[in-house]
Amino acid sequence: MPRTLDGQITMEKTPSYFVTREAPARISAMSKDTKLIVVVRDPVTRAISDYTQTLSKRPDIPTFESLTFKNRTAGLIDTSWSAIQIGIYAKHLEHWLRHFPIRQMLFVSGERLISDPAGELGRVQDFLGLKRIITDKHFYFNKTKGFPCLKKAEGSSRPHCLGKTKGRTHPEIDREVVRRLREFYRPFNLKFYQMTGHDFGWDG
Numbered sequence: 001m002p003r004t005l006d007g008q009i010t011m012e013k014t015p016s017y018f019v020t021r022e023a024p025a026r027i028s029a030m031s032k033d034t035k036l037i038v039v040v041r042d043p044v045t046r047a048i049s050d051y052t053q054t055l056s057k058r059p060d061i062p063t064f065e066s067l068t069f070k071n072r073t074a075g076l077i078d079t080s081w082s083a084i085q086i087g088i089y090a091k092h093l094e095h096w097l098r099h100f101p102i103r104q105m106l107f108v109s110g111e112r113l114i115s116d117p118a119g120e121l122g123r124v125q126d127f128l129g130l131k132r133i134i135t136d137k138h139f140y141f142n143k144t145k146g147f148p149c150l151k152k153a154e155g156s157s158r159p160h161c162l163g164k165t166k167g168r169t170h171p172e173i174d175r176e177v178v179r180r181l182r183e184f185y186r187p188f189n190l191k192f193y194q195m196t197g198h199d200f201g202w203d204g
């Protein structure tokens with residue numbers, strides 16, 4: 001991690017910190033003032049997205065439906081499958097709250113990052129104590145990509161969308177399996193809304 005000079009903010013990101021048991025203590029030991037930003041989306045869609053990403057690299061893996069259950073007849077969800085485990089946000093957050101106060105954490109809605117990127121980035125800028133430089137003016141909706149894109153990439157005058165690995169088409173998943181997963185996540189989601197003081201709207 002480079003030294004941070006006056007007037008600079010050092011940022012670092014990885015998708016795996018939030019669920020890594022050792023990460024909260026290690027980050028707190030490095031700097032207990034660190035601000036933490038977590039992007040969360042509906043855990044069911046997240047699991048399907050995770051599966052879609054693995055499937056793109058290993059097309060021979062079993063179906064989403066078969067990986068979801070330890071015992072499908074009994075409706076027993078396989079919580080050891082990482083695609084499912086990662087979405088139990090309340091459990092992961094508990095570990096962070098042993099080392100950081102909730103005011104040092106910002107939870108960005110993955111859904112709103114798509115429907116209102118400037119609004120969500122406004123929250124990020126406020127949280128970091130920055131002026132709201134990034135606004136609506138910086139985005140446009142790209143119909144081909146189906147997502148918001150930047151009107152101008154940094155250091156360029158050309159528009160920029162995220163790459164092909166972001167926004168893949170998800171496979172169709174058995175509705176009953178989706179329903180069962182929604183039921184499974186519901187109590188954890190409600191706990192998460194309570195802990196963060198923010199209803200992400202994944203449960204109707």
Ligand SMILES: Nc1ncnc2c1ncn2[C@@H]1O[C@H](COP(=O)(O)OS(=O)(=O)O)[C@@H](OP(=O)(O)O)[C@H]1O
Nearest residue numbers: 015049050052113114147148149162165166167168
């Ligand atoms: N503007 C824009 N363009 C494209 N994609 C967008 C955008 N905003 C959010 N998203 C969502 O980001 C999802 C991929 O991000 P990940 O967090 O999975 O990426 S990472 O591989 O873990 O870094 C990706 O998930 P999938 O749709 O499942 O691919 C998108 O839904």
